[in-house]
Amino acid sequence: MFFQITKAATPLTGCRRQLILRSLSSSTNNIQIEVDNKTGFATVSMNRPPVNLLNLELINSLTRSMKEMEQNKSRGIILTSTSNSVFSGGLDIKELYRPDVQRLREFWTAFQDMWLAWYGSAVPTAALINGHSPAGGCVLATCCEYRVMLPKFTIGLNEAKFGLVPPPVVRISFKNVLPLRIAELALCQGKLFTSNDALNIGLIDELAKTKEEGYEKCVKFLQTFRKVDPVARSLTKQQFRGKDLDDLRKGKQKDLNDFVEHVTQDDIQMRLGLYLEQLHNRKKK
Numbered sequence: 001m002f003f004q005i006t007k008a009a010t011p012l013t014g015c016r017r018q019l020i021l022r023s024l025s026s027s028t029n030n031i032q033i034e035v036d037n038k039t040g041f042a043t044v045s046m047n048r049p050p051v052n053l054l055n056l057e058l059i060n061s062l063t064r065s066m067k068e069m070e071q072n073k074s075r076g077i078i079l080t081s082t083s084n085s086v087f088s089g090g091l092d093i094k095e096l097y098r099p100d101v102q103r104l105r106e107f108w109t110a111f112q113d114m115w116l117a118w119y120g121s122a123v124p125t126a127a128l129i130n131g132h133s134p135a136g137g138c139v140l141a142t143c144c145e146y147r148v149m150l151p152k153f154t155i156g157l158n159e160a161k162f163g164l165v166p167p168p169v170v171r172i173s174f175k176n177v178l179p180l181r182i183a184e185l186a187l188c189q190g191k192l193f194t195s196n197d198a199l200n201i202g203l204i205d206e207l208a209k210t211k212e213e214g215y216e217k218c219v220k221f222l223q224t225f226r227k228v229d230p231v232a233r234s235l236t237k238q239q240f241r242g243k244d245l246d247d248l249r250k251g252k253q254k255d256l257n258d259f260v261e262h263v264t265q266d267d268i269q270m271r272l273g274l275y276l277e278q279l280h281n282r283k284k285k
């Protein structure tokens with residue numbers, strides 16, 4: 001069994017009684033799942049301190065938790081993080097820098113599977129973006145159907161800034177949310193938007209002052225499907241997203257080969273090394 005179920009009070013709503021499902025599959029316990037007994041909605045919290053970097057293990061946990069939620073016929077999922085300042089810092093660049101090619105292939109295959117699971121989820125999804133959400137963090141948020149963000153953080157696809165060319169899946173979920181021209185410019189500029197600017201361009205749907213308020217807004221969104229037939233809802237969503245999903249399923253091998261070829265280029269490796277150094281030295285200046 002993937003999850004153990006224990007009862008606990010919720011950190012989100014204080015009094016509402018919930019079930020907490022803890023991941024047993026990973027020694028790092030990198031995901032926490034809570035199910036609200038009243039609404040039936042599950043909150044999936046990324047829990048990989050300090051900044052929820054998406055390494056192979058966290059990516060696999062995200063995919064497995066989505067599959068588990070679908071099997072349990074969850075009525076809605078809220079994706080968030082246990083951190084106070086970061087939703088997800090994006091891909092763990094250490095997975096890309098001087099990689100073992102076998103692990104790099106495994107890593108990108110896992111990322112493809114996570115994208116397929118979250119972008120194509122049969123269950124309604126909302127992202128409660130309670131902190132910074134660059135690159136891979138933004139991909140995860142834009143896989144969801146609705147985004148509520150706390151103020152004074154940043155979100156966007158900044159890959160171009162450090163020399164990475166975003167693969168198709170990264171563009172697709174971004175393009176699904178934003179007007180094409182804004183998506184193209186933002187990607188080419190490697191732009192990170194403040195919460196306010198993200199709201200103005202439509203990258204997020206609502207702002208919330210606190211995590212609790214954000215949670216309630218996500219719940220309100222998920223409740224809009226309460227009187228809708230879940231099968232009709234899910235098939236309608238598939239009509240919008242099915243082609244993107246099929247394209248990746250059919251092109252998975254090529255996408256993987258292109259990714260590995262791109263990331264292992266000497267020039268890209270040099271840039272990734274410099275970026276890691278820059279991140280490490282950021283606070284020392």
Ligand SMILES: CC/C=C\CCC/C=C/C(=O)SCCNC(=O)CCNC(=O)[C@H](O)C(C)(C)COP(=O)(O)OP(=O)(O)OC[C@H]1O[C@@H](n2cnc3c(N)ncnc32)[C@H](O)[C@@H]1OP(=O)(O)O
Nearest residue numbers: 089090091092093094132134135136164165166262279280
């Ligand atoms: C062909 C391939 C193309 C695309 C692939 C798919 C698309 C996705 C790409 C990505 O996601 S690439 C990653 C992009 N992410 C970023 O650029 C974010 C960089 N990080 C930050 O801006 C900040 O760290 C922060 C997320 C805003 C959090 O700031 P905070 O002050 O809270 O933490 P701090 O900066 O001190 O970081 C803590 C610790 O983590 C290290 N770190 C941060 N981000 C990364 C990262 N993405 N990969 C690896 N390591 C990272 C940082 O150096 C600190 O570690 P240290 O204390 O040991 O130095």
